Amino acid sequence: MKIAMANDHAGTALKNQIKKYLEEQGHEVKDFGTYTEDAADLSDYVYPASLAVAKGECERGIFVDGVGFGSALIANKIYGLYAVVCQDPFCARLSREHTDSNVLCIGGKIIGSAIAMEIVKTWMETDALTAEKYRRRVQKVTDINNKHCVPVK
Numbered sequence: 328m329k330i331a332m333a334n335d336h337a338g339t340a341l342k343n344q345i346k347k348y349l350e351e352q353g354h355e356v357k358d359f360g361t362y363t364e365d366a367a368d369l370s371d372y373v374y375p376a377s378l379a380v381a382k383g384e385c386e387r388g389i390f391v392d393g394v395g396f397g398s399a400l401i402a403n404k405i406y407g408l409y410a411v412v413c414q415d416p417f418c419a420r421l422s423r424e425h426t427d428s429n430v431l432c433i434g435g436k437i438i439g440s441a442i443a444m445e446i447v448k449t450w451m452e453t454d455a456l457t458a459e460k461y462r463r464r465v466q467k468v469t470d471i472n473n474k475h476c477v478p479v480k
Contacts, residue, residue: 338391
Protein backbone atom coordinates (compact mmCIF):
# COMPACT_ATOMS: atom_id res chain seq x y z
CA MET A 328 0.00 0.00 0.00
CA LYS A 329 1.20 3.53 -0.71
CA ILE A 330 1.03 5.80 2.34
CA ALA A 331 1.33 9.60 2.40
CA MET A 332 3.12 10.87 5.49
CA ALA A 333 3.43 14.42 6.79
CA ASN A 334 4.34 16.15 10.01
CA ASP A 335 5.39 19.35 11.68
CA HIS A 336 8.45 19.82 13.86
CA ALA A 337 6.74 18.17 16.86
CA GLY A 338 6.15 14.99 14.87
CA THR A 339 9.44 14.52 13.01
CA ALA A 340 11.00 11.88 15.25
CA LEU A 341 7.84 9.81 15.59
CA LYS A 342 7.06 10.09 11.87
CA ASN A 343 10.50 8.73 11.07
CA GLN A 344 9.93 5.71 13.34
CA ILE A 345 6.53 5.04 11.80
CA LYS A 346 7.92 5.46 8.29
CA LYS A 347 10.65 2.90 8.99
CA TYR A 348 8.10 0.44 10.34
CA LEU A 349 5.79 0.87 7.32
CA GLU A 350 8.65 0.35 4.88
CA GLU A 351 9.74 -2.77 6.77
CA GLN A 352 6.18 -4.06 6.35
CA GLY A 353 6.47 -3.61 2.58
CA HIS A 354 4.52 -0.39 2.22
CA GLU A 355 5.67 2.46 0.00
CA VAL A 356 5.85 5.76 1.86
CA LYS A 357 5.67 9.16 0.21
CA ASP A 358 7.11 11.55 2.80
CA PHE A 359 5.88 15.13 2.42
CA GLY A 360 8.03 16.41 5.31
CA THR A 361 9.03 18.29 7.29
CA TYR A 362 12.35 16.59 7.77
CA THR A 363 13.76 18.52 10.73
CA GLU A 364 12.67 19.63 14.17
CA ASP A 365 12.93 23.31 13.21
CA ALA A 366 9.67 25.20 13.68
CA ALA A 367 7.37 24.50 10.72
CA ASP A 368 3.80 25.28 9.70
CA LEU A 369 1.81 22.06 9.66
CA SER A 370 -0.39 22.97 6.71
CA ASP A 371 2.66 23.29 4.43
CA TYR A 372 3.10 19.51 4.71
CA VAL A 373 -0.30 18.05 5.59
CA TYR A 374 -2.14 19.85 2.80
CA PRO A 375 -0.09 18.37 -0.09
CA ALA A 376 -0.09 14.96 1.59
CA SER A 377 -3.88 15.18 1.92
CA LEU A 378 -4.20 16.05 -1.76
CA ALA A 379 -2.15 12.97 -2.64
CA VAL A 380 -4.67 10.79 -0.80
CA ALA A 381 -7.65 12.64 -2.31
CA LYS A 382 -6.28 12.24 -5.84
CA GLY A 383 -5.61 8.52 -5.32
CA GLU A 384 -1.85 8.91 -5.57
CA CYS A 385 -1.67 7.36 -2.09
CA GLU A 386 -4.19 4.97 -0.58
CA ARG A 387 -3.96 6.29 2.99
CA GLY A 388 -2.26 8.99 5.00
CA ILE A 389 -0.55 9.07 8.38
CA PHE A 390 0.16 12.53 9.80
CA VAL A 391 2.02 13.35 13.00
CA ASP A 392 1.97 16.69 14.80
CA GLY A 393 2.03 17.73 18.44
CA VAL A 394 -1.49 16.61 19.35
CA GLY A 395 -2.96 15.22 16.11
CA PHE A 396 -5.89 17.63 15.93
CA GLY A 397 -4.17 20.14 13.65
CA SER A 398 -3.51 17.47 11.05
CA ALA A 399 -7.07 16.17 11.27
CA LEU A 400 -8.53 19.66 10.90
CA ILE A 401 -6.53 20.25 7.72
CA ALA A 402 -7.11 16.81 6.23
CA ASN A 403 -10.84 16.86 6.86
CA LYS A 404 -11.17 20.01 4.74
CA ILE A 405 -10.24 17.94 1.68
CA TYR A 406 -12.86 16.10 -0.37
CA GLY A 407 -12.80 12.36 0.26
CA LEU A 408 -10.59 12.44 3.33
CA TYR A 409 -11.82 10.94 6.55
CA ALA A 410 -9.16 11.74 9.13
CA VAL A 411 -9.22 10.49 12.71
CA VAL A 412 -7.11 11.26 15.75
CA CYS A 413 -6.20 8.11 17.67
CA GLN A 414 -4.44 7.91 21.00
CA ASP A 415 -4.79 4.18 21.61
CA PRO A 416 -5.10 0.96 19.55
CA PHE A 417 -8.76 0.45 20.52
CA CYS A 418 -9.75 3.75 18.88
CA ALA A 419 -7.56 2.93 15.88
CA ARG A 420 -9.41 -0.36 15.38
CA LEU A 421 -12.84 1.26 15.72
CA SER A 422 -11.90 4.13 13.42
CA ARG A 423 -11.23 1.64 10.65
CA GLU A 424 -14.03 -0.81 11.42
CA HIS A 425 -16.82 1.72 11.94
CA THR A 426 -15.83 4.69 9.76
CA ASP A 427 -13.40 3.31 7.16
CA SER A 428 -11.05 6.23 7.91
CA ASN A 429 -8.31 6.82 5.35
CA VAL A 430 -6.10 9.22 7.33
CA LEU A 431 -4.64 8.58 10.77
CA CYS A 432 -3.46 11.54 12.85
CA ILE A 433 -1.21 11.04 15.86
CA GLY A 434 0.01 13.45 18.51
CA GLY A 435 3.76 13.15 18.99
CA LYS A 436 3.58 15.15 22.23
CA ILE A 437 0.68 13.09 23.56
CA ILE A 438 1.73 9.47 23.14
CA GLY A 439 5.02 7.62 23.19
CA SER A 440 6.48 5.69 20.31
CA ALA A 441 5.54 2.23 21.66
CA ILE A 442 1.82 3.11 21.79
CA ALA A 443 2.07 4.98 18.48
CA MET A 444 3.49 1.91 16.77
CA GLU A 445 0.64 -0.24 18.11
CA ILE A 446 -1.87 2.35 16.89
CA VAL A 447 -0.34 2.35 13.40
CA LYS A 448 -0.14 -1.44 13.27
CA THR A 449 -3.78 -1.80 14.35
CA TRP A 450 -5.02 0.92 12.00
CA MET A 451 -3.14 -0.50 9.03
CA GLU A 452 -4.28 -4.09 9.63
CA THR A 453 -7.96 -3.41 10.35
CA ASP A 454 -10.59 -3.48 7.62
CA ALA A 455 -13.93 -1.70 7.61
CA LEU A 456 -16.84 -3.77 8.82
CA THR A 457 -19.19 -4.84 6.05
CA ALA A 458 -22.41 -5.27 8.01
CA GLU A 459 -25.26 -3.22 6.55
CA LYS A 460 -25.47 -0.79 9.49
CA TYR A 461 -21.80 0.20 9.11
CA ARG A 462 -21.99 0.53 5.32
CA ARG A 463 -25.12 2.69 5.72
CA ARG A 464 -23.43 4.96 8.27
CA VAL A 465 -20.28 5.36 6.20
CA GLN A 466 -22.42 6.12 3.14
CA LYS A 467 -24.24 8.87 5.02
CA VAL A 468 -20.92 10.55 5.80
CA THR A 469 -19.85 10.10 2.18
CA ASP A 470 -23.12 11.72 1.06
CA ILE A 471 -22.41 14.73 3.29
CA ASN A 472 -18.92 14.95 1.84
CA ASN A 473 -20.27 14.78 -1.70
CA LYS A 474 -22.90 17.44 -1.00
CA HIS A 475 -20.67 20.02 0.66
CA CYS A 476 -17.10 19.44 -0.48
CA VAL A 477 -15.52 20.14 -3.84
CA PRO A 478 -13.70 17.26 -5.55
CA VAL A 479 -9.95 17.67 -5.94
CA LYS A 480 -8.84 18.05 -9.54
